Amino acid sequence: MTVPVVEAIDVVKVLGRGAAQVEALKGVSLSVAAGELTLLMGPSGSGKTTLLSVLGCMLSPTQGMVRVRGSSTQGMGSEELASIRREHIGFVFQSYHLFPTLTALENVRLVFDIRGQRSKRAKARASEALAMVGLAHKTRSFPIELSGGEQQRVAIARAIAGNASAILADEPTAALDGENGHAIMTVLAEIAKNASRGVLVVTHDPRILPFATRIVRIEDGLIVRADRSEQRRAAAISGRREVSFGIVAQRKG
Amino acid sequence: MPLIFTLAARNLLHDRLRFIATVIGIVFSMLLVTVQMGLYSGFSYMVTTMIDHANGDLWVMSPEAKCFEDPATLDEHKRFRALSIAGVADATSVVIGFAQWKMPNGGTTPVFIVGSDLRASGLPPWNLVAGKVEDLEVPGAVALDRSYLDRLGISAIGARAEIRDQKVEVRALTRGIRSFTTTPYVFAPLERARAYTGMSPSKSTYFLVRLAPGADVETVRARLADSIPGVKVLTPAEFRDRSRSFWLLGTGAGAALLAGALLGVIVGTIIVAQTLYSSTKDHLNEFATLRAMGSSGSYIHKVIICQALLSAIVGFSIAAGIGWIIVQRTAETALPIILSPELTGVLFTLTVVMCVLSAIAAIVQVMRIEPAMVFTR
Numbered sequence: 046m047t048v049p050v051v052e053a054i055d056v057v058k059v060l061g062r063g064a065a066q067v068e069a070l071k072g073v074s075l076s077v078a079a080g081e082l083t084l085l086m087g088p089s090g091s092g093k094t095t096l097l098s099v100l101g102c103m104l105s106p107t108q109g110m111v112r113v114r115g116s117s118t119q120g121m122g123s124e125e126l127a128s129i130r131r132e133h134i135g136f137v138f139q140s141y142h143l144f145p146t147l148t149a150l151e152n153v154r155l156v157f158d159i160r161g162q163r164s165k166r167a168k169a170r171a172s173e174a175l176a177m178v179g180l181a182h183k184t185r186s187f188p189i190e191l192s193g194g195e196q197q198r199v200a201i202a203r204a205i206a207g208n209a210s211a212i213l214a215d216e217p218t219a220a221l222d223g224e225n226g227h228a229i230m231t232v233l234a235e236i237a238k239n240a241s242r243g244v245l246v247v248t249h250d251p252r253i254l255p256f257a258t259r260i261v262r263i264e265d266g267l268i269v270r271a272d273r274s275e276q277r278r279a280a281a282i283s284g285r286r287e288v289s290f291g292i293v294a295q296r297k298g
Numbered sequence: 299m300p301l302i303f304t305l306a307a308r309n310l311l312h313d314r315l316r317f318i319a320t321v322i323g324i325v326f327s328m329l330l331v332t333v334q335m336g337l338y339s340g341f342s343y344m345v346t347t348m349i350d351h352a353n354g355d356l357w358v359m360s361p362e363a364k365c366f367e368d369p370a371t372l373d374e375h376k377r378f379r380a381l382s383i384a385g386v387a388d389a390t391s392v393v394i395g396f397a398q399w400k401m402p403n404g405g406t407t408p409v410f411i412v413g414s415d416l417r418a419s420g421l422p423p424w425n426l427v428a429g430k431v432e433d434l435e436v437p438g439a440v441a442l443d444r445s446y447l448d449r450l451g452i453s454a455i456g457a458r459a460e461i462r463d464q465k466v467e468v469r470a471l472t473r474g475i476r477s478f479t480t481t482p483y484v485f486a487p488l489e490r491a492r493a494y495t496g497m498s499p500s501k502s503t504y505f506l507v508r509l510a511p512g513a514d515v516e517t518v519r520a521r522l523a524d525s526i527p528g529v530k531v532l533t534p535a536e537f538r539d540r541s542r543s544f545w546l547l548g549t550g551a552g553a554a555l556l557a558g559a560l561l562g563v564i565v566g567t568i569i570v571a572q573t574l575y576s577s578t579k580d581h582l583n584e585f586a587t588l589r590a591m592g593s594s595g596s597y598i599h600k601v602i603i604c605q606a607l608l609s610a611i612v613g614f615s616i617a618a619g620i621g622w623i624i625v626q627r628t629a630e631t632a633l634p635i636i637l638s639p640e641l642t643g644v645l646f647t648l649t650v651v652m653c654v655l656s657a658i659a660a661i662v663q664v665m666r667i668e669p670a671m672v673f674t675r
Binding site: 094097098101103104123124127128129130131132134136138139142144145146147151154155156158159163203215 | 308595672674
């Protein structure tokens with residue numbers, strides 16, 4: 046049985062206030078398991094990013110619970126949630142969000158610096174992470190000197206360098222061409238093979254279906270079963286007999 | 299090098315024009331503060347320069363005397379009473395007062411006469427660059443500061459002029475004994491000082507008391523105060539405080555200088571705050587990313603404060619350099635700007651405090667960031 050590294054249990058998330066109030070998540074349960082690469086798909090406004098934010102401990106659920114490595118985050122303040130993110134979760138963003146004034150190596154070292162780890166060992170681990178994504182030769186390059194694919198690989202190195210249990214990626218291939226997108230997903234799939242680490246990728250991009258261990262579909266704030274054609278297509282492209290699909294919708298009340 | 303420092307420095311230097319504008323802002327505001335505080339310091343020094351150089355342990359004066367330049371007088375017979383008190387080794391009369399200096403060309407200008415018994419070493423001229431104190435015993439001999447030669451219509455030692463229709467000859471020159479009132483000091487022996495100021499021979503302005511070896515200042519002071527009615531007895535430190543208090547607080551001059559310094563601090567704070575705020579706004583994405591990565595609030599505060607400190611150090615260094623040049627240029631003027639190591643330390647601390655306070659607006663802004671905003675940008 047796979048071990049969930051991050052899980053949302055019956056999560057409801059209300060965003061905005063007054064007339065602008067929206068129920069972005071309507072009772073969602075989803076777990077990101079170690080050793081799996083889960084794709085979270087759905088149309089715009091379906092709640093993908095909100096769910097990612099909740100799972101990433103950036104937003105607290107209005108109702109329900111988030112557990113990180115088995116521990117509930119309920120009632121935690123912003124600093125405690127930051128501490129959870131620091132220790133257990135790595136993020137990969139669509140627009141990379143690298144620090145333009147820092148080199149590739151310094152961008153990765155930040156993960157250790159914010160933990161107060163400033164030893165040579167931390168620097169070595171940052172270099173190792175860059176080597177893992179194939180950028181050992183670009184450690185001194187600034188983001189502006191790197192291609193989009195390379196920048197995203199630096200972002201992945203940053204996400205994995207601190208040995209996070211869960212890597213949460215938001216549209217990591219959206220800004221990349223097919224070749225670079227494929228390369229990035231290959232790296233993420235490799236990362237997901239690590240038995241202690243789970244990867245969740247939010248995407249619109251059907252080209253990356255073959256990399257999924259599991260595909261979850263969200264619509265209108267609810268997780269629904271993916272349609273059969275998508276399932277068959279993913280299985281066919283990946284060469285596997287079957288790709289498991291998301292949990293049946295769980296509507297509250 | 300810690301990444302906090304690297305990030306802060308590169309964030310600042312990322313927009314060089316803005317950084318230069320910030321530094322210029324800090325330099326100008328700190329120069330304003332430095333000049334005002336240096337003037338305050340110089341003024342504080344100048345108003346007590348005579349007290350600082352007098353040879354005495356206690357000053358006996360009229361209770362009305364508010365500062366050294368106050369010409370309230372004492373009866374000379376009280377000096378003899380002072381001399382009779384146990385613990386008093388000597389009591390020297392000091393006479394001060396304004397007089398008119400008549401130049402060789404016929405013009406006149408006011409001078410400030412300082413007279414004492416030169417043999418008793420009460421308040422003789424110091425920093426002599428020409429002539430000797432003993433030369434003043436020659437009839438009509440006076441000493442004055444070389445920087446006033448032009449002002450007094452003369453050109454060198456040996457020049458002659460008149461004070462209160464009495465011929466005087468410059469027999470000694472000093473360096474750096476300048477009056478903040480811009481009226482030149484003229485040193486003369488006691489009796490002639492009385493004659494120049496029109497003071498009665500039975501009057502003096504101060505008695506400068508020297509204690510006998512082993513005598514206790516407080517005991518002697520109490521005896522003097524008890525034995526001589528109608529006088530005030532102060533230690534040099536107390537007289538300095540009294541003079542400073544009068545000139546700096548009583549006249550409003552000190553308040554004006556301090557207000558100028560405060561204005562400099564306010565202007566500097568606003569300039570640095572504005573820069574840090576806009577710099578933080580420009581790097582909001584990065585701060586949100588840091589927050590999303592799980593950095594603590596204090597880590598982000600440190601980045602911003604580090605930016606403030608870097609601005610402070612660069613700005614202060616330049617301001618201090620320019621300030622040092624101003625100090626050199628004003629050293630020989632009537633009101634020199636004095637920057638002591640202590641004052642320099644205070645100004646540096648003030649710059650740091652000013653810049654750190656300026657960071658508050660930026661910090662408040664950063665703390666409003668929702669880390670989830672990184673997904674929408």
